[in-house]
Amino acid sequence: xxxxxxxxxxxxxxxxxxxxxxxxxxxxxxxxxxxxxxxxxxxxxxxxxxxxxxxxxxxxxxxxxxxxxxxxxxxxxxxxxxxxxxxxxxxxxxxxxxxxxxxxxxxxxxxxxxxxxxxxxxxxxxxxxxxxxxxxxxxxxxxxxxxxxxxxxxxxxxxxxxxxxxxxxxxxxxxxxxxxxxxxxxxx
Numbered sequence: 226x227x228x229x230x231x232x233x234x235x236x237x238x239x240x241x242x243x244x245x246x247x248x249x250x251x252x253x254x255x256x257x258x259x260x261x262x263x264x265x266x267x268x269x270x271x272x273x274x275x276x277x278x279x280x281x282x283x284x285x286x287x288x289x290x291x292x293x294x295x296x297x298x299x300x301x302x303x304x305x306x307x308x309x310x311x312x313x314x315x316x317x318x319x320x321x322x323x324x325x326x327x328x329x330x331x332x333x334x335x336x337x338x339x340x341x342x343x344x345x346x347x348x349x350x351x352x353x354x355x356x357x358x359x360x361x362x363x364x365x366x367x368x369x370x371x372x373x374x375x376x377x378x379x380x381x382x383x384x385x386x387x388x389x390x391x392x393x394x395x396x397x398x399x400x401x402x403x404x405x406x407x408x409x410x411x412x413x
Contacts, residue, residue, distance in 0.1 A: 259355050261379045268375040272365055277318045277358035277381070282329035284310040284346040297339035300332065310346055312336045316356075316381070324351035356381055366390060 257264050265272040286308030295302040302312045312332045313319075322328060329348035337343040357379050359365050364380035378390045 258357055261357065261377065265369075265377050265379075268369045268377075269371045270369050270375070270377055272377055272379050273360040274379060275358050275360045277356040278320070278322075279313060279316070279354050279356050280319045280322055280324045280328060280332075281311050281313045281352045281354070282332040282348050283350050283352065284312075284333065284343075285349045287343075287346060290340070290342055295340070297336070300335045300339065302336045302340065302343075309349070310336075310343060318358075319353075324353045326351065 259274060259276075262272045262274050287304070287310055288308070289304065290310070291302065291304040293303070296315070299314060300312055301315050302310060304310050310333075312335075314332060314335070326348055329351045333343060333346060333348055337346075358381050359379055362381065364378070364382075364386075366378045366380065367376065369375040369377070380386060380390070
């Protein structure tokens with residue numbers, strides 16, 4: 226697989242992955258994140274997104290502690306393959322909060338209340354990200370009614386659901402079966 230950047234206007238860009246299907250045809254899958262609204266509008270599709278910022282604290286690498294996302298009250302915790310623990314304050318918008326080390330220590334302390342093995346972990350760095358969040362918080366997945374070869378998938382859990390969402394292309398030589406999701410949010 227090869228990846229490249231391409232401009233969307235207004236100083237934003239997206240990443241495009243080229244996958245070759247078994248029949249030898251090319252499948253172009255732009256990953257546009259929060260620029261999905263602008264790109265989809267060019268295909269006459271309305272994709273209403275809302276801004277949703279998320280702040281995460283990342284620790285120095287730890288021995289293996291978790292194999293899945295853990296979600297106790299007021300925290301979410303996962304462990305990356307490199308051993309770093311990543312924690313935040315569940316999945317809500319973080320508003321005007323800033324990704325300071327002080328906030329990172331608060332996040333880690335909240336997680337350590339439920340997972341004592343994190344008490345000695347050290348925050349290494351903080352990140353601020355902008356989630357793809359549909360306004361009604363429900364996934365928007367489907368094909369343009371105007372362009373049959375244009376598909377949109379906009380959802381908060383896009384990283385988690387990508388293996389399934391990526392199989393929803395039913396076109397000739399597509400990746401999988403026809404979707405059984407509602408296309409009601411899409412319009413031509």
